[in-house]
Amino acid sequence: xxxxxxxxxxxxxxxPAASLPSDRAGRALGIALLAMLYAVPLTVTWSVAGVxxxxxxxxxxxxxxxxxxxxxxxxxxxxxxxxxxxxLAACIAVLFAVDATSDPIPLKKLxxxxxxxxxxAVFMHSHRARTALRLFVFAMAATTLVASIEFLxxxxxxxxxxxxxxYMTFSGLxxxxxxxxxxxxxxxxxxxxxxxxxxxxxxxxxLLLTFTRGAWIxxxxxxxxxxxxxxxxxxxxxxxxxxxxxxxxxSEFQDRALSSFDLSFGPNADRIQMxxxxxxMWRENPWTxxxxxxxxxxxxxxxxxxxxxxxxxxxxxxxWLQVLASMGLLGLVAFAWLIFSIGRxxxxxxxxxxxxxxxxxAMGAWGSFCAFLTMGLFEWNFGDVEVTIxxxxxxxxxxxxxxxxxxxCSPTRPVRTSSKSAS
Numbered sequence: 001x002x003x004x005x006x007x008x009x010x011x012x013x014x015x016p017a018a019s020l021p022s023d024r025a026g027r028a029l030g031i032a033l034l035a036m037l038y039a040v041p042l043t044v045t046w047s048v049a050g051v052x053x054x055x056x057x058x059x060x061x062x063x064x065x066x067x068x069x070x071x072x073x074x075x076x077x078x079x080x081x082x083x084x085x086x087x088l089a090a091c092i093a094v095l096f097a098v099d100a101t102s103d104p105i106p107l108k109k110l111x112x113x114x115x116x117x118x119x120x121a122v123f124m125h126s127h128r129a130r131t132a133l134r135l136f137v138f139a140m141a142a143t144t145l146v147a148s149i150e151f152l153x154x155x156x157x158x159x160x161x162x163x164x165x166x167y168m169t170f171s172g173l174x175x176x177x178x179x180x181x182x183x184x185x186x187x188x189x190x191x192x193x194x195x196x197x198x199x200x201x202x203x204x205x206x207l208l209l210t211f212t213r214g215a216w217i218x219x220x221x222x223x224x225x226x227x228x229x230x231x232x233x234x235x236x237x238x239x240x241x242x243x244x245x246x247x248x249x250x251s252e253f254q255d256r257a258l259s260s261f262d263l264s265f266g267p268n269a270d271r272i273q274m275x276x277x278x279x280x281m282w283r284e285n286p287w288t289x290x291x292x293x294x295x296x297x298x299x300x301x302x303x304x305x306x307x308x309x310x311x312x313x314x315x316x317x318x319x320w321l322q323v324l325a326s327m328g329l330l331g332l333v334a335f336a337w338l339i340f341s342i343g344r345x346x347x348x349x350x351x352x353x354x355x356x357x358x359x360x361x362a363m364g365a366w367g368s369f370c371a372f373l374t375m376g377l378f379e380w381n382f383g384d385v386e387v388t389i390x391x392x393x394x395x396x397x398x399x400x401x402x403x404x405x406x407x408x409c410s411p412t413r414p415v416r417t418s419s420k421s422a423s
Contacts, residue, residue, distance in 0.1 A: 141202045
C-alpha cells in the first residue's frame with residue numbers, strides 16, 4: 001500500500017476540514033429554525049399576525065436549510081394519512097361547491113399542515129420539547145394575567161375577557177394550556193409545581209371571565225380525561241368539587257352556567273336552529289357538501305325568518321356538523337380519520353418519557369385535546385386559525401416525544417463526515 005499522497009490526494013483527504021464553514025452555516029440555520037418554532041407558542045397567545053410571521057420565516061428557513069444541506073428537516077407523523085385525506089376532501093368540496101360558497105380561499109389553511117412535520121423534526125430532543133411546552137403554558141398564562149388585570153380595571157363597555165380577535169378564540173387557546181398546567185402542578189416534579197399551580201389559577205380565572213360556556217364544559221371534560229388516565233377513583237370527587245365551585249362563584253357566573261341547560265335561551269335556541277339547518281344543507285349535498293366558503297347566504301335561504309330575531313353566522317357552531325355540511329360524507333370520514341390519528345399522537349406523546357415534567361405536560365396535553373373536542377361540540381373552534389396552528393404544533397411536538405417520527409436530518413446537528421480515506 002503506497003502511503004505517499006500526491007497534492008491532489010491530499011486536497012481530497014482534507015476536504016472535510018474545508019467544509020466546516022458550511023456546517024457552521026447549517027447549524028446557524030437550524031438554530032434560527034428552532035427559534036422560530038419556539039416563537040409559535042409565544043406569539044399565538046396574543047398576535048395572529050406575529051404567529052404567521054414566525055411560521056412563514058420557519059418555512060423559509062426549512063427551504064433554505066434543505067437547499068443548503070440537501071436534506072429536508074421534516075419528519076413524518078402518524079397523522080399523515082389523515083392529513084392527506086382531509087386535504088383531498090377539502091379540495092373536492094371546493095371543486096363541487098355550490099355557487100354561494102365556491103370560494104377556494106379557505107384552502108390556504110392546508111398550508112399550515114407542514115408545521116406539524118417541521119416541529120416533529122426540530123423537537124426530537126426531549127429538552128427542546130420540554131422547553132416548547134413550557135413556553136406555551138407560561139406564555140398563555142402571562143397573556144391571560146395581563147388581559148385579566150386590564151379587563152378587571154377597565155371593564156366598562158366590555159362583557160367578556162379576550163386578548164385575541166375573539167373571546168371564543170381566546171378561551172379555545174386557554175383550554176389547551178390549562179390541563180397541562182394543572183397536570184404538571186399535580187404530578188410534575190416538586191420544584192416547578194408552584195409555578196404551574198399559579199399558571200393554572202390564572203388560566204382558570206381568565207377562562208371564567210370569558211363567560212364561554214363551551215370552554216367551561218370542555219375544560220371539565222379535559223381535566224376528567226386526565227384524572228381518568230391517572231386515577232379513575234378520583235372521578236368520584238369531581239361532582240362535589242364542581243358543586244362547591246359553583247356555589248362559591250358570584251351569581252353572574254352561576255346564571256351563565258345554568259343557562260347551558262335552558263333550550264329557550266337565545267344562544268342555545270340559535271345553535272339548535274343552526275344544527276337543523278346544517279343537516280338540511282347536508283341532505284341537499286350529501287357526498288361533497290356545499291363548499292368551504294361562508295355559509296351565511298345558504299343559511300338565510302334555509303331559514304326564512306332568520307332576518308330579525310335569530311343570529312346568523314357563516315358557520316354552524318359545531319365542528320362535526322360544520323364539516324358534514326361543508327364537505328359532505330367524504331369530508332366527515334376524512335376529518336374523523338384525521339381526528340383519530342391526531343388523538344393517538346396526543347395519547348402516546350411523552351408517555352414513556354423519563355423526564356417527569358415532560359411526562360406530566362404530555363399527559364396534560366391529552367386533556368387539552370379532549371377539551372378541544374368537547375368545546376367543538378358547541379363552537380367551530382377548528383376554524384379558529386390560532387387554535388388550528390396550536391393543534392398542529394402540538395402534533396409535531398408530541399410526535400417527536402413518541403419517538404416514531406422519522407426525519408431526514410436533524411436541523412441543528414451537523415452531518416458527520418468521516419476523515420478516513422481509503423488508499
